[in-house]
Amino acid sequence: MTVKINAWQLVNRIHDLLGERHKEGMYEGRLTRSLYEPVSGILVANEPSIDAVRLAIATGRNCILCRDHPYYLFGEHWSRGVEAELANDPVLKAKRALIEDNGILIIRLASLWDDAWPKWFSGALARALGWKADADVPGDQSSAVYCSVPETPFLALSEFIAQRLGAKTLRNVGAPDLLVKRVAVIHGLAFPTLVFSHVLRDRTVDLIVTGTTPEVDFNTSYIRDAVTAGRKVGLMQIGYEKSEYPGAVEVGAWLRTAFPGIPVDVQPALLEQSWLA
Amino acid sequence: MKHPISRRQFGTQLGATLLLGGGFANAAVKTPERPSASEVVARIRKKLAKEGIAWSGGGVDTFKIGDPGAPVTGIVSTFQATFEVLQRAAAAKKNFIISHERLFWDFIDEVGTLKQDAPYEVAGSLEKDPVFVAKRRFCEDHGLVVWRFHDHWHRHQPDPIFAGLANKLEWEKYFAPDGPTSYDIAYRLPNISLRNLAKQLQEKLGSRDVRVIGDPATLVSHVGVTAHNLREMHPVLLRTDVVVVGETEEFDVFQYVRDAISLGMPRPKGLIIISHERFEEAGMELLPAWLAPLVPEVPVEFMSAGNPYWVLPQ
Numbered sequence: 001m002t003v004k005i006n007a008w009q010l011v012n013r014i015h016d017l018l019g020e021r022h023k024e025g026m027y028e029g030r031l032t033r034s035l036y037e038p039v040s041g042i043l044v045a046n047e048p049s050i051d052a053v054r055l056a057i058a059t060g061r062n063c064i065l066c067r068d069h070p071y072y073l074f075g076e077h078w079s080r081g082v083e084a085e086l087a088n089d090p091v092l093k094a095k096r097a098l099i100e101d102n103g104i105l106i107i108r109l110a111s112l113w114d115d116a117w118p119k120w121f122s123g124a125l126a127r128a129l130g131w132k133a134d135a136d137v138p139g140d141q142s143s144a145v146y147c148s149v150p151e152t153p154f155l156a157l158s159e160f161i162a163q164r165l166g167a168k169t170l171r172n173v174g175a176p177d178l179l180v181k182r183v184a185v186i187h188g189l190a191f192p193t194l195v196f197s198h199v200l201r202d203r204t205v206d207l208i209v210t211g212t213t214p215e216v217d218f219n220t221s222y223i224r225d226a227v228t229a230g231r232k233v234g235l236m237q238i239g240y241e242k243s244e245y246p247g248a249v250e251v252g253a254w255l256r257t258a259f260p261g262i263p264v265d266v267q268p269a270l271l272e273q274s275w276l277a
Numbered sequence: 278m279k280h281p282i283s284r285r286q287f288g289t290q291l292g293a294t295l296l297l298g299g300g301f302a303n304a305a306v307k308t309p310e311r312p313s314a315s316e317v318v319a320r321i322r323k324k325l326a327k328e329g330i331a332w333s334g335g336g337v338d339t340f341k342i343g344d345p346g347a348p349v350t351g352i353v354s355t356f357q358a359t360f361e362v363l364q365r366a367a368a369a370k371k372n373f374i375i376s377h378e379r380l381f382w383d384f385i386d387e388v389g390t391l392k393q394d395a396p397y398e399v400a401g402s403l404e405k406d407p408v409f410v411a412k413r414r415f416c417e418d419h420g421l422v423v424w425r426f427h428d429h430w431h432r433h434q435p436d437p438i439f440a441g442l443a444n445k446l447e448w449e450k451y452f453a454p455d456g457p458t459s460y461d462i463a464y465r466l467p468n469i470s471l472r473n474l475a476k477q478l479q480e481k482l483g484s485r486d487v488r489v490i491g492d493p494a495t496l497v498s499h500v501g502v503t504a505h506n507l508r509e510m511h512p513v514l515l516r517t518d519v520v521v522v523g524e525t526e527e528f529d530v531f532q533y534v535r536d537a538i539s540l541g542m543p544r545p546k547g548l549i550i551i552s553h554e555r556f557e558e559a560g561m562e563l564l565p566a567w568l569a570p571l572v573p574e575v576p577v578e579f580m581s582a583g584n585p586y587w588v589l590p591q
Contacts, residue, residue, distance in 0.1 A: 047532055049535060049536055050535075050539035051535075068528060072507055072529040074526070074528045074529050078528075078529065080508070082507050082508050085511050090515075090542060091536050091537045094542075095540070155589075159589060168589065168591065172587050172588070173587075188528075192382075192383045193382040193383040194402075197403055197408070200407075200408075212526075212527045215552060215553045215585060216378050217378070217379050217383075218382050219382070221357065221359060221378075221379075221382055221585075222408060224360070224585055225359060225408050225412055226408045228359065228360035228361045229360060229411040229412065231407075241527070273531065273535055274531065274548075274550070275488070276488060276489070277476050277478065277489055277549075
């Protein structure tokens with residue numbers, strides 16, 4: 001039997017269970033429809049893409065629970081000016097019409113998960129790779145998890161991860177023959193450089209695996225310089241979407257437990273969304 | 278907007294009298310009087326002024342480390358003063374590095390003025406980070422001076438960064454002016470599949486990490502070349518079949534392009550993403566030809582910062 005719950009109740013129940021509220025001003029929370037919109041079913045999709053919206057419509061799930069923003073507003077300084085620039089954008093208009101015409105309720109929760117359970121999504125990625133993360137250190141609010149792995153050359157580990165996650169476009173920095181025994185895993189966007197600086201304080205870390213991280217002004221240049229400075233370390237970017245997907249799967253499982261009367265689907269794993277020339 | 282021009286034309290138009298090559302070093306070393314780094318910058322500013330580019334204060338084009346009064350033993354032009362570039366410069370006995378991008382990270386750039394980018398600051402500091410300390414110490418131990426040449430280099434028309442890329446790609450003849458700003462560069466190529474266009478970029482830029490969004494078989498012709506984020510790229514995305522960009526965000530630009538394609542929009546049909554370094558480096562390769570006539574006393578050479586990434590064989 002489907003339980004009747006509306007958008008407001010859904011978000012508040014999630015807040016209650018996490019003991020945390022999403023931040024205001026971060027383009028999070030309910031983004032479409034009204035607070036009182038009944039939730040007939042949930043599709044968990046990190047990216048509320050056109051394809052995800054179409055899937056929700058086709059499967060009768062009127063609520064998409066996502067990490068990213070349907071109208072490309074990631075947040076913080078990345079989104080400055082985007083809303084104004086896209087005010088008359090045809091893609092956005094068509095997407096908005098598809099969402100509104102089909103009564104799709106979109107609830108974005110992103111920093112909420114990281115604030116409430118900072119290691120969740122990174123831990124999910126580590127688990128998807130078959131790795132066991134170290135126990136949490138009390139008070140550690142960073143999203144990085146640390147995993148000891150069988151000693152493997154960087155190149156071979158790249159091949160393993162590419163196959164395991166279907167991530168052919170992963171990009172690496174560092175020596176391919178670097179022997180890796182300990183990995184820091186950071187889901188999604190790793191930013192700013194202080195995140196990596198903090199990780200490298202653990203002298204045993206040989207490799208950072210993340211979704212994506214800036215190249216020139218930030219983290220990638222930092223790792224290049226760290227290598228030149230003599231630190232034996234590598235960086236692997238597996239792709240933003242690929243790095244977030246295991247977390248979405250776990251969110252889906254958690255929602256099924258938290259809301260047993262509401263149908264919950266997770267968008268099936270997508271093919272890699274870019275390809276290498 | 279003028280047509281992007283070749284490396285040699287660029288140097289000629291801007292007053293360079295020497296061709297690129299190893300000739301600079303031999304001519305320069307024999308001259309005993311060596312200018313200071315600040316004197317070199319003064320000459321650069323003077324030449325820019327003659328070219329109609331007024332010097333604007335408050336930008337990023339400042340000394341980042343070292344003594345500006347130090348005599349210059351040689352000049353290195355580079356896309357980014359990575360630690361490895363600094364080591365090679367020191368080994369080549371060239372103590373003045375002109376870098377297009379930052380020396381450090383997290384908007385930290387000028388040693389001693391770490392708070393300059395307060396709006397972007399995050400909790401914590403890199404001041405005691407071992408990599409930061411090692412890089413700074415290396416510069417100090419080797420008497421290196423690093424100066425950034427970003428904003429004013431971009432202000433040339435044509436923008437040497439885009440001209441350098443067009444030169445590498447041999448696209449000058451396809452240039453099709455597409456707007457008023459330096460980010461409105463576009464080319465009208467003969468019809469080509471997205472796959473073949475990406476392959477062409479891969480081969481000509483010597484970069485294996487060329488990522489593509491879109492149907493590989495889609496035919497494209499109108500190619501935009503732009504940079505940065507969704508806000509800045511958006512006008513070009515709307516006008517062209519495919520956009521080539523160096524470093525952009527997966528969490529908005531990628532998603533926008535994929536949605537456009539899923540919706541069957543006429544544009545954009547694809548996105549090609551190359552590294553920031555491959556995208557812009559060729560522009561700094563042009564600098565020695567422009568700079569050498571100003572500093573006959575010292576050698577000037579370009580040093581590649583190299584593509585940061587390696588990828589798996591496909």
